[in-house]
Amino acid sequence: xxxxxxxxxxxxxxxxxxxxxxxxxxxxxxxxxxxxxxxxxxxxxxxxxxxxxxxxxxxxxxxxxxxxxxxxxxxxxxxxxxxxxxxxxxxxxxxxxxxxxxxxxxxxxxxxx
Amino acid sequence: xxxxxxxxxxxxxxxxxxxxxxxxxxxxxxxxxxxxxxxxxxxxxxxxxxxxxxxxxxxxxxxxxxxxxxxxxxxxxxxxxxxxxxxxxxxxxxxxxxxxxxxxxxxxxxxx
Numbered sequence: 001x002x003x004x005x006x007x008x009x010x011x012x013x014x015x016x017x018x019x020x021x022x023x024x025x026x027x028x029x030x031x032x033x034x035x036x037x038x039x040x041x042x043x044x045x046x047x048x049x050x051x052x053x054x055x056x057x058x059x060x061x062x063x064x065x066x067x068x069x070x071x072x073x074x075x076x077x078x079x080x081x082x083x084x085x086x087x088x089x090x091x092x093x094x095x096x097x098x099x100x101x102x103x104x105x106x107x108x109x110x111x112x113x
Numbered sequence: 114x115x116x117x118x119x120x121x122x123x124x125x126x127x128x129x130x131x132x133x134x135x136x137x138x139x140x141x142x143x144x145x146x147x148x149x150x151x152x153x154x155x156x157x158x159x160x161x162x163x164x165x166x167x168x169x170x171x172x173x174x175x176x177x178x179x180x181x182x183x184x185x186x187x188x189x190x191x192x193x194x195x196x197x198x199x200x201x202x203x204x205x206x207x208x209x210x211x212x213x214x215x216x217x218x219x220x221x222x223x224x225x
Binding site for chain 2: 004031033040041042043044045048050056058059090092094097098099101102103104105106107
């Protein structure tokens with residue numbers, strides 16, 4: 001009963017390197033999301049995918065790209081990592097229709113030197 | 114953008130005490146969600162609220178959707194050590210929305 005699975009759990013990058021964070025859910029949810037969490041802050045939405053084949057920007061999309069690979073998988077890519085992107089990244093999923101509770105993975109802790 | 118103000122930011126309580134925390138906004142929200150996050154883990158959904166005035170319980174936790182639709186409250190009764198963590202409120206401000214707004218959290222510490 002995995003729910004939302006994120007890989008890797010930890011990663012250290014150098015400034016300018018690229019990286020793709022992976023997320024998969026097994027709850028048959030249509031909608032998926034990427035957030036970042038910084039110390040003392042709540043979660044901020046980076047991108048979301050309301051359904052397979054669609055993606056939309058959230059509150060803080062700059063410096064990121066996403067791909068909804070299929071219904072189960074939603075990846076987040078940093079093309080040229082910057083120290084300001086050091087954060088904990090969470091993937092979430094929800095049922096269709098909007099205003100649905102979101103279910104979160106355990107996060108990827110990313111440090112950029 | 115939308116903002117949710119959570120209070121208190123942190124609290125220390127004795128085991129067995131009841132806890133109250135709240136979340137307020139200057140805007141109307143259609144759905145309120147309460148999450149708990151333990152260190153090194155993702156947020157876990159505790160309670161979801163969909164109607165103004167709604168009162169919902171989950172074990173020792175009770176949450177309410179404020180009548181004005183601009184606030185929500187979470188109460189924990191008879192706290193135990195495993196209640197330690199950060200509690201987040203979150204809300205959707207529109208119908209059919211996919212953009213969830215989060216508060217900054219209330220950090221709860223329980224003294225045995």
